[in-house]
Amino acid sequence: MSPRDPETEQEADVDPHAPGPHDPDARGHFGPYGGRFMPEALIGALDELSAEYDKARLDPEFTTEFTRLLRDYAGRPSLLTEAPRFAEHAGGARVFLKREDLNHTGSHKINNVLGQALLTKRMGKKRVIAETGAGQHGVATATACALMGLDCVVYMGEVDTERQALNVARMKLLGAEVIPVKSGSRTLKDAINEALRDWVTNVDTTHYLLGTAAGGHPFPIMVRNFHKIIGIEARAQILDQVERLPDAVVACVGGGSNAIGIFHGFLDDPGVRLVGIEPGGKGVDSGEHGATLGHGTPGILHGAMSYLLQDEDGQTTEAYSISAGLDYPGVGPEHSALKDAGRAEYRAATDAEAMHAFRLLSRTEGIIPAIESAHALAGALELGRELGPDGLVVVNLSGRGDKDMDTAAKYFGFYEGS
Amino acid sequence: MSALDDLFAGVNEQGRGALIGYLPAGYPTVDGSIELLTAMVEAGCDLVEVGVPYSDPVLDGPTIQAAADEALRAGFRLRDVFRTVEAVSAAGGRAVVMTYFNPVLRYGVDAFSRDLAAAGGLGLITPDLIPDEAELWLEASTAHGLDRTFLVAPSSSEERIASTVAATSGFVYATAVMGVTGARDVVGVGAQTLVSRVRAHTSLPVGVGLGVRSGEQAAQVAGFADAVIVGSAFVTAAATGVDAVRALTAELAEGVRRTPAPIG
Numbered sequence A: 001m002s003p004r005d006p007e008t009e010q011e012a013d014v015d016p017h018a019p020g021p022h023d024p025d026a027r028g029h030f031g032p033y034g035g036r037f038m039p040e041a042l043i044g045a046l047d048e049l050s051a052e053y054d055k056a057r058l059d060p061e062f063t064t065e066f067t068r069l070l071r072d073y074a075g076r077p078s079l080l081t082e083a084p085r086f087a088e089h090a091g092g093a094r095v096f097l098k099r100e101d102l103n104h105t106g107s108h109k110i111n112n113v114l115g116q117a118l119l120t121k122r123m124g125k126k127r128v129i130a131e132t133g134a135g136q137h138g139v140a141t142a143t144a145c146a147l148m149g150l151d152c153v154v155y156m157g158e159v160d161t162e163r164q165a166l167n168v169a170r171m172k173l174l175g176a177e178v179i180p181v182k183s184g185s186r187t188l189k190d191a192i193n194e195a196l197r198d199w200v201t202n203v204d205t206t207h208y209l210l211g212t213a214a215g216g217h218p219f220p221i222m223v224r225n226f227h228k229i230i231g232i233e234a235r236a237q238i239l240d241q242v243e244r245l246p247d248a249v250v251a252c253v254g255g256g257s258n259a260i261g262i263f264h265g266f267l268d269d270p271g272v273r274l275v276g277i278e279p280g281g282k283g284v285d286s287g288e289h290g291a292t293l294g295h296g297t298p299g300i301l302h303g304a305m306s307y308l309l310q311d312e313d314g315q316t317t318e319a320y321s322i323s324a325g326l327d328y329p330g331v332g333p334e335h336s337a338l339k340d341a342g343r344a345e346y347r348a349a350t351d352a353e354a355m356h357a358f359r360l361l362s363r364t365e366g367i368i369p370a371i372e373s374a375h376a377l378a379g380a381l382e383l384g385r386e387l388g389p390d391g392l393v394v395v396n397l398s399g400r401g402d403k404d405m406d407t408a409a410k411y412f413g414f415y416e417g418s
Numbered sequence B: 001m002s003a004l005d006d007l008f009a010g011v012n013e014q015g016r017g018a019l020i021g022y023l024p025a026g027y028p029t030v031d032g033s034i035e036l037l038t039a040m041v042e043a044g045c046d047l048v049e050v051g052v053p054y055s056d057p058v059l060d061g062p063t064i065q066a067a068a069d070e071a072l073r074a075g076f077r078l079r080d081v082f083r084t085v086e087a088v089s090a091a092g093g094r095a096v097v098m099t100y101f102n103p104v105l106r107y108g109v110d111a112f113s114r115d116l117a118a119a120g121g122l123g124l125i126t127p128d129l130i131p132d133e134a135e136l137w138l139e140a141s142t143a144h145g146l147d148r149t150f151l152v153a154p155s156s157s158e159e160r161i162a163s164t165v166a167a168t169s170g171f172v173y174a175t176a177v178m179g180v181t182g183a184r185d186v187v188g189v190g191a192q193t194l195v196s197r198v199r200a201h202t203s204l205p206v207g208v209g210l211g212v213r214s215g216e217q218a219a220q221v222a223g224f225a226d227a228v229i230v231g232s233a234f235v236t237a238a239a240t241g242v243d244a245v246r247a248l249t250a251e252l253a254e255g256v257r258r259t260p261a262p263i264g
């Protein structure tokens, strides 16, 4: 497969902020998905945010400052690391890891957070609210707020404050207020509900720094563009190291931000398969999973039309995953459009498959991944076996696993009998 | 003239504000909510809003969230809303349904409209649907003769107020404060400003909701709005029982009669 012809390369292929053919329409629709299914009280704030973002993305002062922060603060570009000992278990295909785990704060989340925090300052707002599941987005948000002198409140489901206690401590140390959410399933979905309730009450002073490429317009396109750097770097790095494009790019899908960011680097390379891995939980037939694209139906959640886990009556059903960051019954609207168009494919990895890959990467490469990212690794093992020894797979290693040590220690029984 | 146009014309003739009471269907049970809503009608609600309990009510505060959770746990199914509306109508009441949009979408917007109209329902209030995204509902409401109440907020621009009221029929719902549902001691001073901003764009009646809980507040709001909308206070009363609901209705009904409603 030959790389894209530089002659026909679009500006949007290398400048993550440039408007391009993959943008939604002016009201945020990706085909039938996206849009704004939001209370009127928030439409003014979304309009303000859209207007500010539309200006900022074309403003060299903004894009230069964003790029500078990504380099000098977050540590970009992140590495692309080959994982040969891990790949022995992937049918002999070559596997490369896009090392978002090496970013400051330990995951891809920092890319989006730095962009939105800069926008918050441009809008003259002083208070930031955010939701968090695994705590990575909360930590990244608290970090950016500390850096830029903004007040920070993070909503986190009570269940998640327990399984991600370390991240709660990090957020507090960084000066954020962490509010445990006790309503509904007490996980990410309910944290978003509570953040939206705060936003509707305090919208004049507050920016809602949403952590994934979902929600009402302009969040899906804005968050995507802040993460496009992942794909742009990965494409250049794989061409540099292997001199060919990969057969497949694999990423885990919670709300879909790390996946959409890396997918976009390869969207116009028709020979590159884009594969999203959703949390299969206890198995997609068990009913306890978060495989929204694979097993959901279109509907509305948190402001956008997209695939959704819901019952016959349109009530959102609870997702389940061992991974707090993937435990979400919705998904960003652009993924729904990519699925329907057949451009991306979505599979599931169960808790057990993800935890197997989690331990395997730790033991073969000395890299402890986030449990979220371990789902993508499980997908890569499967794809590698399908592709065989000539295969070339790039995995988005979206985060590191320090935050997951307690979950992992319990899962593998490390606390027993010692 | 729709049934809601009739209702507001009649209330206006009496020189008072209308009282609109909200309660979620299925709370505490389907039959229980029918009994409570019927009591609200008998004790003086001009219109009831039958709420659809929903898993993710982002515009609701703790009171209504808890009631919706309880209704869902008690086994509320979407179709129960039609039985509830039918019972209220049979008791001589008038009802609209207030619902987040996903349940309607899932049921089928046209099918939901058809079944609501058949049950005697007069329209829908849609807190998370703006006219910009409402194409299917605009068609279905027209086809089935239902009124469409969209919301305006203190943060709405003039342009958005204009486009929202242009898509509205029956009455406009003005949210008194920036925030979620829940009884408040003070109804925002912003409410009156918002009502006059709305009136610059439409002659439709304007109802004010979010926060009203006493006869005093009802009288105050009826001084500048066409209808006083009460939700969380009814839910709280419902937890005590039907007598508390009747007593609250009577107090609020007296309140909306205390001050003459504005003309127009």
Ligand SMILES: Cc1ncc(COP(=O)(O)O)c(C=O)c1O
Binding pocket: A107, A108, A133, A134, A135, A136, A137, A211, A212, A213, A252, A253, A254, A255, A256, A257, A258, A259, A324, A325, A326, A370, A372, A373, A398, A399, A400
């Ligand atoms: C390391 C990591 N990867 C992935 C995700 C899932 O989010 P998304 O699908 O938006 O990338 C999270 C969310 O918390 C995360 O912490």
